[in-house]
Amino acid sequence: MEYEPAEYQKLQVRQYAPRELRETAEGKYWRQFKAPIVAKQFGGVTHIDFCQQYPYNLAVTASTRVIIYNGLAPAVVGRTISRFKDIAYSGCFRSDGRLVCAGGQDGVVQVFDANSRSVLRQFKLHKRATRVARFGADKLHVLSGSDDVTVRWWDVSAGSQVLRLDGHRDYVRAAAASPASSDTWLTGSYDHTVKLWDVRAGGSAMLSLEHGAPVEDVAFFPSGSIAVTAGGNCLCVWDLLGGGGGRLLKRLDNFQKTVTCVRLSPLAGPDSAAAPRMLAGSLDGHVKIFELDSFLVTHASKYPAPVMSLGLSPDCRLLAVGMADGNLSVRKHARPKRAGVGAGPGAPEPRQRRAPRLTAANYRYFIRGQNSRAAASDYRVVRQRQVRLQAYDRMLRQFRYRESLDAALATRQPEVVASVLEELAARGGLAGALGGRDAEGLLPLLRHLVKYIAEPRYTRLLAGMAHRLLDTYSGVVGTAPAVDKALGVLRDRLAEELGVQDQLSGLAGALEPLLAASLAGALF
Template sequence: MGDYQKIVVKKNPKVASRKNPETRYWRRFKSPILIKEYASIPSIYFSPVAPYDFAVTSSTRVQIYSSKTHQPKKTISRFKDIAYSASFRHDGKLVVAGDATGLVQVFDVNSRAILRTFREHTMPVHVTRFSKNNVNVLSASDDRTVRVWDIPTEASVNVFEDHEDYVRTGLVSDENPNLVMTGSYDQTVKLWDMRQNGCVMTMNHGAPVESILMYPGGGAVVSAGGPTLKVWDLLGGGRCMHAISNHQKTITSLCFDGSSSRLVTGSLDHHVKVYNVEDYKVVHSVKYPAPVLSVALSPDDSHLVVGMANGLLSIRQRQIKSAEVAAKKQKDERLRTGAYKYFTQTRQDDFVVERERTKRLRKYDQFLKKFQYGNALDEVLREGVHEPAVVAALLLELIHRDGLKTAITGRDDVSLEPLVRFLIKHIHHPRYTNLVIDVTDALIDIYSPVFGQSPIMDDLLKRLLFKVKQEVAFQKELAQTVASLDMLFARSGASSSASLIHTAPSSTVASPRLH
C-alpha cells in the first residue's frame, strides 16, 4: 500500500486584502507632490550617496532636486537640444547626460561646469552611464552604436555596432566593469565584453526593449519590452527564466528597491507596479494621471519619484521610523565586524539546502487514514475550527470513497445537528450547492423513516426546506429578468438596424461589399 495522500482542500481565488503588511508598507508613500515640468520626463536618477538628491531630465535641461525640500537646487541647461538620461557617478559628484544632437557631456554637480564632451554619435543619445571604475562612460544612441569612452582623453575605447535599430537602454555591470548590457528596438538584449570588443551573448525579448536591470551579483538581468517583463539567466547562457505580463501597455521604466527584493515598473497604461522578485507576483499598484515614462526609488527607500508624458513629476515620500534606521545600522555593524551572523545569513545568490521535514497529518486526515469516516466528519464539523472549504473537501473525499453513508449512519439528533446546519448555511452558495444537494439526498434516504421523532431535527429540516424554496423562487425571478432583458436587447438591435437601412444612400445599399 502506498503512502496516504492528504485531502486536497480547493483554494478559491480571493480578493487581495488591503491590510497585508506589503500593502501597508507601500501605502506609506503618501502625500504626493506634483510638479509641472516644461516637457515629458524620460529619465529620473537618484544620487547613490546621501542625502540622495535626484536628477530629472526634461526638455533641454537637467534639474537636480533636493530630497529634503523637493525643490530644484541645481539646473543644468547647457544643451542645444532635448536632453536625455542624466545619471550620477558613484560618488555623486559628477553627472553625465546625452542630447538629441548626439552630444554626450559630463558636468560637475556643484559648479555645473562642463568637464568633458564626447562627440562621435550622429543621432540622439538616450543612454549615458558611468562605469564603476570611474574612468569610463557608457553611451548608446539611435545611430545603433554603443560606445565606451575614456574620460581623461575624451576618446571612445570600444565601439559596438551589432544592433540593428535604436539602442534605448543600457548599463555597465557593477561586478565587472568590462561587461556592458544594452537593449534595443531590434528586440534584442546584448551582453558585450570590452576585453573582446564584441557581443558575447544575445537574448531575444520579442518586442522593442525599453529598459533593462541587472541583479546584484550579475547572474541575471530583467528586460522590459511591450507589456512584458522577462528575466534572463546569464550564468545559464541567456536562458529565459520568467516572462511576466501584468501591464496593459508598454513598460517604459524599471528600478529596484534598496534591497533588490522588489522590482518597480512604470508603464504607458498609467500604472506603477511593484513585484516580489521571489515569485514575480504584483504586491502593490499605483495609478497615475498620465502615461508613466520614468520611475525611481531612492537607495534608502524613502522616496518614490515618477515622471509622466504630460510633464508631471510626482514625488511620494515615506517617513522612515527610527526603529528601521537602528536595525539597518545594527546589520551594517555586523557585516563590518564579520560576526557569526555575517557567515550564517542567506544572501540573494545562495542556494539553501534544507532537509525535507515530515509533515504531520491533520486530525481528520488521521481518522481517514484509519477509515474512521464518522470521526473524520465530526472533526471537520467542530464549530469554529475548520473553514467550509475543508468540510466540503472531506465530504467530497467521503463520496469518492463511497463512505458518506457510513459516516452519517447511526447518529442521533445531537450528532446530526452540525451537519444539517452546514447544509442549511451553504445550500445557496454556488461553490457548494451540488455537493450539499448530494449530501442532503443521502441524509433523507437514511433518516426519512424516523422523521418527526426529534423536535430539533424537525425544526432544522423545515429551515432547510424553506431555504430551498426561497432559492428556487429566486432562480425563477432571475430567469424572468434575463428573458425580459434579452427581449429588450433584441428589439433595440432590430430598431437600430432598421434605422441604418433607411438612412443609408442607395449607392451604399447596392454596394457588392454588403452582399
Template structure:
C-alpha cells in the same frame, strides 16, 4: 411568468388606481416622518492584507511637481542626502529628498536631454542629448566639464562604468561607444545593433562589461577587452529598459507588454516571462533589498513583483502614462515621471520624530484638553431630571430628496449617476426596491428617452446575474420589457442591449441547469457512500447525508 404577470398587474393597479395616501393629513404626516432609503450592506470579500500590502501602502499622498516636458529619466544619487536627477525636455533638474523646487539645474542643452545619471561618488553627472553630444557635469558647477562628440544622432543612453573613469553611451545611430573621461577621447565603438539603442546598463563589478537594449528586439552584452559582443538575447519586442541584479547573475529586460528575466550564468537563457501590463512597459527598478522588482508602463500602473516567484504583490495607479521611476535608498521615496510632464513623489510615512517626541512631552506637562470635550458625555439622568435633547439635522441624499418630493423618475435618475452605478450599485438597487415598495416603479421607468433607457439596460446587463441584486432587478427587467415592447426595432442601441440581455439570461439559465445536474450527481454520491447500517434507518441516513452535504458546501 404567471407570477411576473401578476406582479405587473398589481403594480399597474396601484399606479392607475387610488393614491397610496388617502387624505392630506396622512400625506403631511408622511412627509414630516420621512425616513431615508435604507442601503443594504452586502458581504464583501475583504482585500487580502499581506506584509507587502502594509509595506507598499505606507506612503503619504503624492507630491506632484510640474516639469517643462515629459519626464524621461530619474536617477538617485548613491551618496547622502540621496538627491535625484530628473531629465525632462531640455533640462536636468536635481531635487533634494524633500524639496519641491530643484536645488540645481543644468539647462544648457540645445535640444532634448536624455538619461541624466550620477557617478558612484555623486560628484559628476552625465547626460545625452538630441544633438548627439554626451555632456559631463560637475554637480557643483553649471558648465559642462567635458563634451564627447562622435555620435551622429540622438544619444538616449549614458552611464558610468564601475571604475568611474569611463562612460558608456548608446545612440540612435545604432552604435554604442566607450569614452575615457580624463582624456575626453573615444576608446572603442560597437556597431552590432540594427536599430535605435534606447537603454543600457553597466556592470558594477566589472569595469569592462556593459549591456545595451535596442529596438531591433535584442540585448547585447559587450566586453571592452574584445572587439564584438559576448552574448546576445532576443527579447521579441523593442527593448525599452534593462536592469542588472546586484549579483549580476540575472538580467531583466522590458519591452512591449513583457518583462523578461535572463540567466547570465547560463549563457543568457530565458528564466521568466511576465505579462502583467496592458501596454508597453517602459521602466524597471529594484527595491533597496533586491527582493522586489518594480515595473512601470504606459497603462499608468506600477507593479511590484516578488523576485522569488515573480508574482505581483502590489500595484500603484497613476493619472498618466509612466515613462520612468526611481526608488530612494531604503525605499523612503518612490518617484515616477509621466508623459504629461508631472513628477509624482511619494514619501514613506515616518515614525515618531524628535519634534513629535518633544511635542508629546509638552502636551503631557499641560492639562489635557480632551477631558473638557468629553465632560458629561457619560452622565445618566436621574428619575426626576428633565432631559433636553439637541435636535439633530437630517441630511438627505439627492435621491432621498427627490423621493421626499415624490419625484420618482428624478429619484431613479439621480441614483443612476455614473459614479454611483459603477462604484456603489447597491444604492440604485435600494432606490429601485423602495420605488417598488411604494408601487411607483412602473411610473418611474415609463416615459424615458433612448439615452436614459440605454442607461437602465446597461445597469441591468452589469448586475442582473449578481445574486445580491437579482431579486430586485428581475422585476425591473420585466417592467422594461413590458413597457417598451412597442419601441423594439426603432433604436439600434436599445435593440443591441436587449439582445445582449437575452444572451446573458440564457447563459445564466444554462449555468443553473448545469448546477442542478451537479447537485443531483453529488446527492447520488452522498447516498452511495453511506454505510449499510445507516441504510436500514432511512431517517438517520437522510439526515447524515444532508449533514455531510452541508459540511462540503
C-alpha cells in the same frame, strides 16, 4: 439518579467568505507612501536617477534640462542644468554624486559638475541622438548608446573615446552596468535584441538575447547573473550564465501597453524581511511591484498619465515616477526604513533608545513576566477562565428564544442574526421567536429584512423568515402604520431586486451567442 447539567456550548457564529481580498503586508507597505508631491516639468519626464550618496538627491531629465531635486525635501529644486542645444536625455549621477552625465538630441554626451553645473567634458562622435549615458563603476569612464546604432566607451579624464561597440542594427535605448563586474555592460536596442559586452575585450558582444520587441529598458539583479529586459507589453527575466548562451527564466505579460522602465529595489523588501522587489512602469499608467520568487504582482499603483520613468531611492524612502504629460510624482514613505539597513555612506547613525528602568512608577512593572515562558522543570497551574457569554447566548441558554433573537438583532451584525436563526430552527424554536410580537417587536425584524434580504449569502435564510412572518401576521396587516410602511419598503426592495435579476438574465442571454461565436472562431 441525579444528572449533572451539561456545560453550555457558545454559539458558533457562521463565517462567510470575505467580500474582497484583505490587505496584505506587502500592499500595506507600498500604500504607506504618502500622497505624492507633483512637480510640473516643461516636457515628458524621460529619465529619473537617484544619487547613491546621502541625502539621495534625484536627477530628473525632461525637455531641454536636467533638474536636481533635494532628496530630503523632494519639492525643493536644488540645481538646474540647461546647457543643451536641444532635448536632453538620461541625466545620471556618478556613484559619488559629484558629476552628472547626460546625452542630447544633437548626439553630444556631456559631463557636468553637479554643484557648479559647469561643463567638464563633451564627447561629439555620435552622429544621431544619444538616448543613453551612464557612468562606469570606476568613476573614470562613461558608456553611451545612440540612435546611430553604436555604443561607445569614453575616458572622462582624457576626454576621448576608448572603444566603439558595433552589433546593434537599430536605435540603442537602454544600458545597465553589472553589479558583479565593472567591465560588463548590458545594452538594449529597438532591433529587439539585448547584448552583453565586456569593455576590456571590445569587438563583438559576448551574448545576444532576443527579447521579441523593441527594448526600452534593462536592469541587472543584485547577483549580476540575472537580468530583466522591458519592451513591448512584457518583461523578460534572463539567466545570463545558464544554457550556454543565456536562458529565459520568465516572461511576464502583466501590462496592456509598452513597458517603459524597470528597476530593482535596493533594499530587501518590506521591513528588510524578504527578497528585493522589482518595479516596472508602463504607458498604460500602471506601476507594478513583483516579488522575485515566483514573479507575482504584489502591488499595483495607477497614475493619471502614461509612465515613462521611475526611480527608488537607495533607502527606499522616496518613490519617483515621471509621466508623459510632464508631471513628476514623488511619494515619501510614512515610516522610512531603519537607518543603517541599506543606507549609503553619509547617512546619519540611528539613535539608540535606552530601555526605561522598571519601577513601581511604570505600568509595565506590574505586568512583568506575563509573557515569560515556563521552563521544562516548572510546574504549570492552569487558571480556569470563566466563559463570557454574549446576550443572545445567555438567552439561548435559558431557552428564551424571542429575547435571544432580539439580542442578535441589536448587534446589527448579519452573521450573528443568521447564526441565531439557524440555531433556533435546529432547536424548533423559530415559531416561538417570531410569534407573539407587537408592532414595536416586528419593526427590527422588518428593517433587517429590508437591508439584507437581497444579499446572496443571506437571501435563502431571510426569504424563509419573511414567508413565516407574512403567514403569521397577515391577519393584522393595516392595524399599525409603522409596520405597514416597513412592509411597503420590503415590497419595493424585492421588486427592485427582481428587476435587476431580469436585466442580468437579459444581459447573459445577449452575451452567450457572442461568447460562443468567439470560442468557435478561436477553435477554427
